[in-house]
Amino acid sequence: MMRFRAQFHIGVALSSIAHRTHVSKSKLSTVRCFQSGRFVCGGDESSLRHWSQSPTRVFGNRVSRAMKNEAQKALFDYLHHTRTLSFVDAEHISHNSPRFISSLLSKVDTRKEDISQSLTKFLRYNPINEFEPFFESLGLRPSEISRFLQRDLVLLSDDSVLFENFHVLCNYGIPRSKIGCVYKEAREVFGYENGILLSKLEAYERLGLGKPIVIKVVTYCPSLLVGGIDSEFVAVVGKLKDLDMACDWLGKYLSDRKTYNWGSVLETLELLEKMGFKEEKLSGLLKTYPDLVGETSGKKAYVMFDKLLKVGLEMNEIDKLVRDHPEMLLEKSAKSILAALKYMMRIRMEKEFIVSILQQHMKLICSSSLLGPKAVCSKLKIGREELHRIIKEDPLKLFSLASKTTKRRIELDSLDFRNAEKRAFLLKIGYVENSDEMVSALKKFQGRGDELQERFDCLVKAGLDYNVVTEVVKRAPHILSRPKDVIEKKINLLKDYLGYPVESLVESPTYLCYSMERINQRFSMYIWLRERDAVVPRLTLGTIVGISNTRFLSYFVNSHPEGPATWESIKKSST
Numbered sequence: 001m002m003r004f005r006a007q008f009h010i011g012v013a014l015s016s017i018a019h020r021t022h023v024s025k026s027k028l029s030t031v032r033c034f035q036s037g038r039f040v041c042g043g044d045e046s047s048l049r050h051w052s053q054s055p056t057r058v059f060g061n062r063v064s065r066a067m068k069n070e071a072q073k074a075l076f077d078y079l080h081h082t083r084t085l086s087f088v089d090a091e092h093i094s095h096n097s098p099r100f101i102s103s104l105l106s107k108v109d110t111r112k113e114d115i116s117q118s119l120t121k122f123l124r125y126n127p128i129n130e131f132e133p134f135f136e137s138l139g140l141r142p143s144e145i146s147r148f149l150q151r152d153l154v155l156l157s158d159d160s161v162l163f164e165n166f167h168v169l170c171n172y173g174i175p176r177s178k179i180g181c182v183y184k185e186a187r188e189v190f191g192y193e194n195g196i197l198l199s200k201l202e203a204y205e206r207l208g209l210g211k212p213i214v215i216k217v218v219t220y221c222p223s224l225l226v227g228g229i230d231s232e233f234v235a236v237v238g239k240l241k242d243l244d245m246a247c248d249w250l251g252k253y254l255s256d257r258k259t260y261n262w263g264s265v266l267e268t269l270e271l272l273e274k275m276g277f278k279e280e281k282l283s284g285l286l287k288t289y290p291d292l293v294g295e296t297s298g299k300k301a302y303v304m305f306d307k308l309l310k311v312g313l314e315m316n317e318i319d320k321l322v323r324d325h326p327e328m329l330l331e332k333s334a335k336s337i338l339a340a341l342k343y344m345m346r347i348r349m350e351k352e353f354i355v356s357i358l359q360q361h362m363k364l365i366c367s368s369s370l371l372g373p374k375a376v377c378s379k380l381k382i383g384r385e386e387l388h389r390i391i392k393e394d395p396l397k398l399f400s401l402a403s404k405t406t407k408r409r410i411e412l413d414s415l416d417f418r419n420a421e422k423r424a425f426l427l428k429i430g431y432v433e434n435s436d437e438m439v440s441a442l443k444k445f446q447g448r449g450d451e452l453q454e455r456f457d458c459l460v461k462a463g464l465d466y467n468v469v470t471e472v473v474k475r476a477p478h479i480l481s482r483p484k485d486v487i488e489k490k491i492n493l494l495k496d497y498l499g500y501p502v503e504s505l506v507e508s509p510t511y512l513c514y515s516m517e518r519i520n521q522r523f524s525m526y527i528w529l530r531e532r533d534a535v536v537p538r539l540t541l542g543t544i545v546g547i548s549n550t551r552f553l554s555y556f557v558n559s560h561p562e563g564p565a566t567w568e569s570i571k572k573s574s575t
Helices: 002-035 065-082 087-095 098-105 115-125 131-137 142-148 156-172 176-185 187-191 196-205 211-220 231-242 246-253 262-274 279-288 297-310 315-324 331-346 351-360 362-366 373-380 384-393 397-402 407-413 417-428 436-444 449-461 466-475 477-481 484-498 509-513 516-531 541-546 549-555 563-574
Strands: none
Touching (some): 065 098, 065 115, 098 115, 131 176, 156 187, 156 196, 176 211, 211 246, 211 466, 231 262, 246 466, 262 297, 297 315, 315 351, 331 362, 373 384, 384 397, 417 449, 436 477, 449 477, 449 484, 484 509, 484 516, 509 541, 516 563
């Protein structure tokens, strides 16, 4: 009995020791994995998430702007001072990764007064996966970021080739927030050896495209940077050059809301030429209906032509319809035409009658969105034979009975007639009539149409390309709310005082929105520091003028022993 008790106690003791050893190892494993940026103490797939992607909870109340500012400052200091990233890189990442900032705040007690100090301490002992805020700052969504994170890459310096190619794109002029699209769609680009990526960009310039156009094209179509020069794109540029509109059309009408298959674009251009659109006529058509060369418009047009032939139209009649109503080649119009054909065939409308409606009411068909015959019959409580009879007696009933209400058009019609001049200006810079973008733009652009045009022309006369100005004002419409003389003064300060080219406005258009006093003071301080080699010589306008006063004092004024006294002198002399 005594022997049994002794064995029992020894067994319990050994079991306890084994349990404590297991727990200790588990904790150690958790700490090590946490410091490397991942929870991997569990065996299942869900445990492989990075800590910033796990559910977060911020201590205390909701995250305030002040808390976010403190977190941004802590992340900036970590990236710039601890990890030695450049000022511009560290600032962009820390200010453009809001989800990561929120996750960072959830790791400390935000009820404490000095959040920045708590975060600094946290970052000192818990190294982060730097690719998370980096990818987020490039415009990638959280669900996309998780696909690109790798176990063996935690520090940005771990993939120096990727970071070098990122800087090539930045230095070329591609907005940092757009580089995420390039990474997502053409990841191979970031593995190129030194000099290859820049040579590809310059190769497209040699086609006769200006640098701003190349920036826009490769941003919207990153696949152009993969492999050799895209022969189909070269052919499209060649055709547009023959029309004397290559740069103009590409710069003005390419949209980041569409995808472009250059083979399909080429196919559509060739189709239009076969339909009788040559030189000036084709040039005018593409300017009026730029969506004609969308990714699927050519294929949709071929399907539409096939259906029109089947209902009884001759090819020469189709050619005439297209020449009279070129908008029917738009993808949206082609869908409306196919829907109308399907509608009439379902109620067994005679082919001769269908041909007659197409020839007489094509414009109405292109702009209409129709309910199906079943829905119309149900609403009117009639059969298809009766619906057939009603439409045959009055063809316009096809539209009045089946047309869907377009909220967009009602909203446009309700706008004040005084917007007519403003609408004319917006149409001129590429907005499409009756579009959702037009409705939104009418609210965002402040001022009369003639005032907006005058301010727009001011930027063009300053030396910016027309298409570039169009792109900039669409991105930051509020820059045209400033009077023309104020815009001119700020441009003169930029060129004559700071010594920057006017193209600097493309990356930092909001510079035009800051007060003259702020610009004068910041420029004076920056120039003083630049003359003493105390700052990077070509920082962006957004960095010089846009950062907060606290950060400007910390990273500029206090970077030189005589800086504070000089700053006070500059402020006094400007008041």
